[in-house]
Amino acid sequence: MESHAHPNRLGIRGWVGGGRWGFERYLYTLHRITGLGLLTYFLLHIFVTSARVFGKGAWETAMSAVSGPAFKAGEYLVFAAFAFHAVNGVRLALIELGFAVGRPIEPIYPYATSVGRQRPLAIAVMLIAGVLAVWGGYNFFFMD
Amino acid sequence: MPDTRMKQVVFHLRRYEPGKDREPHWEQYKIDSPPGMTVLDGLWKVKELFAPTLAWRSSCRMGICGSCGMLINGRPRLACNTQISELQSDVVAVGPLPNFGIIKDLVPDLHPMFEAHRELMPYLIREDLQEQDSPTGEYWQTPHELERYLQFSYCIKCGCCMAACPTMATDPQYSGPMPLGQAHRYNSDTRDGGFAKRRELLEGGRGPWRCHFAGECSQVCPKGVDPAKAIQMMKQDLVFDLLKLRVRKPAARLVDKPCGKRREDIPAAPPRTVTG
Known part of the structure; x- marks a missing residue:
């Protein structure tokens, strides 16, 4: 049966509308944004490096077009997105296989949820992502 | 010591009248809120004093039936289970549950x-x-x-x-x-x-x-x-x-029925005291 009610689906606002949501919801949103960002980078990377098939001149033109401080900062953002997406992906893989969420319990107020149960894992994962991002930043900007 | 003071709160209600409104809109109503007043009580008060056509679903008033789910101050909650004081705000914004169509006012299409x-x-x-x-x-x-x-x-x-x-x-x-x-x-x-x-x-x-x-x-x-x-x-x-790692068991079997033999040492029931 088709609904004739006025539509009220939140859309993208449901991902980003924040302020009253939990930590894991922001990880969910960030995971999607970084995933889309990495996909965009991957497509651009294929496009730029495919210039090599048109000869050395085309390759050098393409490389000079994507050099400079702005692109370096952009590459660092790609690395930071990768660091987050990778370690958070491990957390999600563990959780989605039923680990780290606990077993069913008697719900007694105040309720303990699987979200709280996996929170230490989420924090640990964010710390690892943070360390990787800092290490990557040092490597990008100070070790050349 | 519990707070016994009456305070004024402003209800921001998402209103939508099918056939009349093109889009839902917000309306404001100021009411007195005694301690212990729930959001559902507040809605009844608004309906009684200001907005007789205001529509929502509710039934048990004790968090059992699940009828009064609403978006209250940005979070889905049961209106009967939410005291205004716990919102820690003088503004109570109530809308229909998002991700469902709106039938009227605060009534979602579930x-x-x-x-x-x-x-x-x-x-x-x-x-x-x-x-x-x-x-x-x-x-x-x-x-x-x-x-x-x-x-x-x-x-x-x-x-x-x-x-x-x-x-x-x-x-x-x-x-x-x-x-x-x-x-x-x-x-x-x-x-x-x-x-x-x-x-x-x-x-x-x-x-x-x-x-x-x-x-x-x-x-x-x-x-x-x-x-x-x-x-x-x-x-x-x-x-x-x-991965063929799930333990597959047949569904639990029926409990055996009583064998039908009556124990001999059980005394007979006393005679009936009520007739008819």
């Missing part, structure tokens, strides 16, 4: 949720259809086996989890936390033999693989049902089943 729930067969499935349609007795189940699904059986179908889920916000195909949680409730019941039938329905876009553990459904659940946990455990079952 039909898609119940349709998805029905499709996932939320009942005990037995191989013997005769036994399924007309059960002849009780089935064996240990307390330990009961614990595997008891938490999920407390669901009151209020729809708060569906309104909080960010995947529901963008994906109309996704079944949502309530129907999936209830499918797992039956999959993990040892009296049920319907895992294979439900597994076919759980593949693809409407199944649990759209869930990526934002965890909001469990955070807002007014009964502590934890649908996010149920969905992750359902995924574990599906993966283990694919």
Whole structure:
């Protein structure tokens, strides 16, 4: 049966509308944004490096077009997105296989949820992502 | 010492009259709020004093029936279970549960949720259809086996989890936390033999693989049902089943009926004292 009610689906606002949501919801949103960002980078990377098939001149033109401080900062953002997406992906893989969420319990107020149960894992994962991002930043900007 | 002071609060209510309004809009009503007043009490007061056409669903007033799920100050909650004082604000913004259509004012169209729930067969499935349609007795189940699904059986179908889920916000195909949680409730019941039938329905876009553990459904659940946990455990079952690691047992058998022999040492019942 088709609904004739006025539509009220939140859309993208449901991902980003924040302020009253939990930590894991922001990880969910960030995971999607970084995933889309990495996909965009991957497509651009294929496009730029495919210039090599048109000869050395085309390759050098393409490389000079994507050099400079702005692109370096952009590459660092790609690395930071990768660091987050990778370690958070491990957390999600563990959780989605039923680990780290606990077993069913008697719900007694105040309720303990699987979200709280996996929170230490989420924090640990964010710390690892943070360390990787800092290490990557040092490597990008100070070790050349 | 409890706060006994009356205070004034402003209700911001999302109003929508089908056939009259093109879009929902906000209206404001100022009322006195004594300590202990719930959001539902406040709605009744607004209806009584200012807005007689205001519509919402409610019934039990004690967090049992699941009728009064609403978006209260940005979070899906039961209006009867939420005291105005706990919001710690003089403004109470109430809208219909998002991710559902609006029938009128604060009344969401829960039909898609119940349709998805029905499709996932939320009942005990037995191989013997005769036994399924007309059960002849009780089935064996240990307390330990009961614990595997008891938490999920407390669901009151209020729809708060569906309104909080960010995947529901963008994906109309996704079944949502309530129907999936209830499918797992039956999959993990040892009296049920319907895992294979439900597994076919759980593949693809409407199944649990759209869930990526934002965890909001469990955070807002007014009964502590934890649908996010149920969905992750359902995924574990599906993966283990694919890898042939899931322990498959036949559905629990019937408890043996009494043998029909009466013990001889049981005294006869006393004579009736009431006639007719």
